[in-house]
Amino acid sequence: MSTAKLSIDLDALATNWRNLDTLNSGETAAVVKANGYGLDVARVGHALARAGARNFFVAAAEEGIALRRALGPDLGISVFSGHMEGDARLLKEFNLTPMLNSVDQMLRHIEGLPGHSFGVQLDSGMNRLGMEPAEWAALRDIALGQNPVLIMSHLACADEPGHAMNALQLKVFHEMTEGVEVPRSLAATGGMLLGPDYHFDLCRPGIGLYGGRPFGDALPVIRLELPVIQVRDVLPGESVGYGNSWIARRPSRIATVAAGYADGLIRAMGAGINVYVGDTPCPVVGRVSMDLITIDVTDLGEDPLSLSLINPQQTIDLVADAAGTIGYEILTSLGHRYARSYSG
Amino acid sequence: MSTAKLSIDLDALATNWRNLDTLNSGETAAVVKANGYGLDVARVGHALARAGARNFFVAAAEEGIALRRALGPDLGISVFSGHMEGDARLLKEFNLTPMLNSVDQMLRHIEGLPGHSFGVQLDSGMNRLGMEPAEWAALRDIALGQNPVLIMSHLACADEPGHAMNALQLKVFHEMTEGVEVPRSLAATGGMLLGPDYHFDLCRPGIGLYGGRPFGDALPVIRLELPVIQVRDVLPGESVGYGNSWIARRPSRIATVAAGYADGLIRAMGAGINVYVGDTPCPVVGRVSMDLITIDVTDLGEDPLSLSLINPQQTIDLVADAAGTIGYEILTSLGHRYARSYSG
Numbered sequence: 001m002s003t004a005k006l007s008i009d010l011d012a013l014a015t016n017w018r019n020l021d022t023l024n025s026g027e028t029a030a031v032v033k034a035n036g037y038g039l040d041v042a043r044v045g046h047a048l049a050r051a052g053a054r055n056f057f058v059a060a061a062e063e064g065i066a067l068r069r070a071l072g073p074d075l076g077i078s079v080f081s082g083h084m085e086g087d088a089r090l091l092k093e094f095n096l097t098p099m100l101n102s103v104d105q106m107l108r109h110i111e112g113l114p115g116h117s118f119g120v121q122l123d124s125g126m127n128r129l130g131m132e133p134a135e136w137a138a139l140r141d142i143a144l145g146q147n148p149v150l151i152m153s154h155l156a157c158a159d160e161p162g163h164a165m166n167a168l169q170l171k172v173f174h175e176m177t178e179g180v181e182v183p184r185s186l187a188a189t190g191g192m193l194l195g196p197d198y199h200f201d202l203c204r205p206g207i208g209l210y211g212g213r214p215f216g217d218a219l220p221v222i223r224l225e226l227p228v229i230q231v232r233d234v235l236p237g238e239s240v241g242y243g244n245s246w247i248a249r250r251p252s253r254i255a256t257v258a259a260g261y262a263d264g265l266i267r268a269m270g271a272g273i274n275v276y277v278g279d280t281p282c283p284v285v286g287r288v289s290m291d292l293i294t295i296d297v298t299d300l301g302e303d304p305l306s307l308s309l310i311n312p313q314q315t316i317d318l319v320a321d322a323a324g325t326i327g328y329e330i331l332t333s334l335g336h337r338y339a340r341s342y343s344g
Numbered sequence: 345m346s347t348a349k350l351s352i353d354l355d356a357l358a359t360n361w362r363n364l365d366t367l368n369s370g371e372t373a374a375v376v377k378a379n380g381y382g383l384d385v386a387r388v389g390h391a392l393a394r395a396g397a398r399n400f401f402v403a404a405a406e407e408g409i410a411l412r413r414a415l416g417p418d419l420g421i422s423v424f425s426g427h428m429e430g431d432a433r434l435l436k437e438f439n440l441t442p443m444l445n446s447v448d449q450m451l452r453h454i455e456g457l458p459g460h461s462f463g464v465q466l467d468s469g470m471n472r473l474g475m476e477p478a479e480w481a482a483l484r485d486i487a488l489g490q491n492p493v494l495i496m497s498h499l500a501c502a503d504e505p506g507h508a509m510n511a512l513q514l515k516v517f518h519e520m521t522e523g524v525e526v527p528r529s530l531a532a533t534g535g536m537l538l539g540p541d542y543h544f545d546l547c548r549p550g551i552g553l554y555g556g557r558p559f560g561d562a563l564p565v566i567r568l569e570l571p572v573i574q575v576r577d578v579l580p581g582e583s584v585g586y587g588n589s590w591i592a593r594r595p596s597r598i599a600t601v602a603a604g605y606a607d608g609l610i611r612a613m614g615a616g617i618n619v620y621v622g623d624t625p626c627p628v629v630g631r632v633s634m635d636l637i638t639i640d641v642t643d644l645g646e647d648p649l650s651l652s653l654i655n656p657q658q659t660i661d662l663v664a665d666a667a668g669t670i671g672y673e674i675l676t677s678l679g680h681r682y683a684r685s686y687s688g
Contacts, residue, residue, distance in 0.1 A: 002423075002425045002428040002431055003406050033634065034634055034635060035680070038606070059634070059681075060346040060681065062347050062681065080635070081573050081602050084346040084571065086346075087346055102574040104574070105574070126583075126584070127576060127582060127630075127638070128636055129600055132576055156583065156586055156587065163588075165588055227428065229426065229445060230445050230446040230448070230449070232476055233476070234471050238471060239500065240471040241471070243500065243501060244500055244509055256472050256473055258403070258428070261672075261677075262377070262378035262379075262382070262676035266610075267670070267673050268669065286471075286472070290378055290403070291404070291424070292403075292425075292472055324612065325611050326611070328634055329610075332605060332634060333605075333608075336379070336680075337378075337379075
């Protein structure tokens, strides 16, 4: 076996969903876009459905295909990007509910799929997806007459609880939906943690399910183990890797493992990250290359057969910190060469 | 259609191979690891075989499966990571030639697959893969008695032609292979451009085939077109995207497109990159999110239906510059939600 092992704990995923659900008196859905945050939308969707989730969110209609096949006909699948040109066939065939983002999308939907389930996405200030207040004001009566199943918006700064933007978006969302009888949704993981004012009728956790910040109580869901190809002695003054970017200052023992940035181990993480044997951290040295990473195992005192990059000690968030990004990107970048094993 | 379009020009790929081949009086192989640098190893391998390549290199034995199926039985497939524990079945079934990197691998190979084709990888100074000079000195006669098909090494600084490491590795490789009658290989794309001294019997271009630096004459191989979900007016003082990271200073028109870091559009590229409508650059504003990017299209004077992120004007290398990485990582990160179309 010359590829790394990615272990995915579906029980931990389900527990994270249940723990988030206990925070919420309304419905708790699940966001499984980007192939279930890189972990396989079919397996992730199935595990969350068993845990009790009844509604799921994906980014694009195309993502609904595999999820529908995994979930069967009865559970809800909503599409954040709404109803785009050419989507009608997929929306219909796989019974997907678009969150309509604009007047254009509303017209396209009513014309192309009259009577087909839809929701409405409102922009409460993030200026990314959703109808603007003026647009919504003009369209609101027509839209409500078509019986939307959900009215939603999305918070821009929910991972910063003290940010003034949260209260501002909450206020705008209230203003835009005042008097509406349709179920409402504002919060993803971060919004759920802001408290009940943000919960409305349905919460849509994503990152918290997969073990990431800002859900501090999240159980880690993935482990990544990198197999050693070979170990060598390197003398002081010798360099390791591309660009001679690391020079040994002492007699060193260097392990080369079979994974690299083509496996989503972001190149930027190179300089600052450790890889573990048990509890012992071993620093990555030299540049991360496409298929290989070099690690200083001198202080281990023995040659390891494999080293762990992601584990309960070094979570996706800590790996992300080393790479200057966020845990979400670590998850969605996980590559396709890993030998994946699922438990739970 | 709510996913972005990735167009892959296999004719350009083949032309790049032919143009690199004209620099080389020996054999020109092709490196197609990491799923053909993210572009589909079967299609890439097939196109390069039609162009004339007879030997291919992958990183791990597992990568040889799809390539062997695409190429048929007659062409050579070599594995850089060599013969790892548990690889024997794959190496045999798919007729893969491991480049043995250590005494351990040599023993494993001779014991597990006696008579099966192999090569030897030597470390000429990069300290990443390959046998050390002392290791090789001890093993050389035994190894040569087993009839290796290739002896290779890899350059650490070939993309910096003036780097002293190049001449040093060349000297070490000569010393380690003096008097050996087996075909030798030292150069990948960068090494090919260093001149005939580096070419030996076989060159192994990778990145140059796919249109990247340091092969300045490379034809671009990919284009990436991002569909617009919606366009909105944003007033001065309003923010766009997560963390309110961008604030409008003038009345602005903001397009949201359907692609993000889950598609390999590295989050770090956010602040400095443009997206194009024809020749007109439009700046990305706000953070790149998982499935969405926001773009200032104010100066276009019209709302585009799509914008181009990778094209002959903004190559993978320029995108990489904006993200603080290299073109290789842009390629191997390309995501799986794209609608991919191949020409040639």
